[in-house]
Amino acid sequence: xxxxxxxxxxxxxxxxxxxQVTLRRPTPLDAPIExxxxxxxxxxxxxxxxxxxAEVVPGPLDLDVPAPPTLDEARAxxxxxxxxxxxxxxxxxxxxxxxxxxxGLRIHVGPLEGREPPQVAAVWLPGEALADxxxxxxxxxxxxxxxxxxxxxxxxxxxxxxxxxxxxFEQHGPVAAADEHVVTGWQVGEDGRKLFAGxxxxxxxxxxxxxxxxxxxxxxxx
Numbered sequence: 465x466x467x468x469x470x471x472x473x474x475x476x477x478x479x480x481x482x483x484q485v486t487l488r489r490p491t492p493l494d495a496p497i498e499x500x501x502x503x504x505x506x507x508x509x510x511x512x513x514x515x516x517x518a519e520v521v522p523g524p525l526d527l528d529v530p531a532p533p534t535l536d537e538a539r540a541x542x543x544x545x546x547x548x549x550x551x552x553x554x555x556x557x558x559x560x561x562x563x564x565x566x567x568g569l570r571i572h573v574g575p576l577e578g579r580e581p582p583q584v585a586a587v588w589l590p591g592e593a594l595a596d597x598x599x600x601x602x603x604x605x606x607x608x609x610x611x612x613x614x615x616x617x618x619x620x621x622x623x624x625x626x627x628x629x630x631x632x633f634e635q636h637g638p639v640a641a642a643d644e645h646v647v648t649g650w651q652v653g654e655d656g657r658k659l660f661a662g663x664x665x666x667x668x669x670x671x672x673x674x675x676x677x678x679x680x681x682x683x684x685x686x
Contacts, residue, residue, distance in 0.1 A: 466491030467559035468628035469611025473604030475499075475506050475518035476633050482523035484632045487516045525634040527677045530583060530650055532666040533576055538585040538646045545574035545586065546619045554619060561612035569605075571647055573613045575620045582621045583650040584613055588665070595641035606665060606674050607633050613649030614661030614678040621651070625659045626683035635674045637667075644668055657682045 472485035478501070491497070492510060500507045506518040533541070547553040547561050556564040561571055573584040588609055590601045610633070615625035639645065645665055652660040659682055665674040 466493060467608060467611065469560055469608040469631070470604065471508070471516055472518070472611070472628075472631050472633070473607030475508060475516060476607055477603040478506055479518060479520050481520050482525050482632060482634045483518055484521045484630065485516060485518045486630045487628055489513060489515045491515050521632065523634060525632060525675055525677060527652075527662050527675055529662065529664050529672060529675055530579070530648070532646050532648060532664070532670050532672075533585045535587055535644060535646060535668055537576060538648070539587045541574040541576050541585045542572045542587070543574060544620070545572040545584070546616050547572035547574075555612075558612065560608060561616065569609055571609055571612060573616045573647060573649060576648075579650070581651040582617055583648060584616045584620055585646060585648040586613070587644050588647045589644045590639065590641040592641060599641055601639040601641050603633075603635050603674075606635060606639055607631070607676065609647055610649075610663040610665060610674060610676040611678070613647055613663045614676070615649075615659075615680055617649040617651050617661050618659050618680065618682075623659065624683040625661070625680040627681040628678060629658075629681055630679040631676050632678075633674070633676045637671065637673045639665065639673050640667075645673070652677065 476483040573586040618625040659680040
């Protein structure tokens with residue numbers, strides 16, 4: 465199925481401001497799907513089924529963003545990433561966090577020591593392949609980068625966050641494709657099977673460039 469953050473990003477990039485994307489069903493691959501755009505709502509449909517919807521919500525995004533780690537701290541955290549568990553990772557072919565995903569983002573966030581609530585981080589260099597003509601990264605790539613780190617904030621703590629249900633996204637500034645950035649995720653709270661996570665993207669100097677708040681569903685054994 466399509467990567468949740470990437471699919472959400474394709475919808476969010478078509479709206480200005482703070483955008484909420486709700487993922488209702490897995491996005492099929494190699495199948496014709498339809499994008500329906502109205503004044504208030506943007507829907508991705510597979511026949512009569514709504515796969516995902518996007519809408520602008522009042523901003524700014526209500527999220528307490530913790531102080532970012534340095535590039536060195538984020539790079540060091542990658543060694544403990546769930547992307548490397550058991551030598552193959554929890555989602556080896558995932559577009560966002562997998563180590564075996566051909567052409568994927570390969571963002572391998574791992575736990576930061578001494579952070580409360582639990583927080584994960586990694587370094588992300590988008591690169592020339594993701595650059596627009598002006599050298600910046602399109603918002604759909606940015607939102608894709610902010611997907612998996614939210615789940616990993618829980619997975620690194622022993623909770624199996626596996627299904628992204630909703631993500632609310634705000635971009636605060638341009639993201640330079642040629643620069644290294646810090647990607648981080650942290651736990652916000654829980655409600656039954658629902659796990660709430662925050663994620664953020666920072667420039668190397670600590671400038672906040674994008675943030676998101678996601679609702680994940682905890683996977684049950686079996």
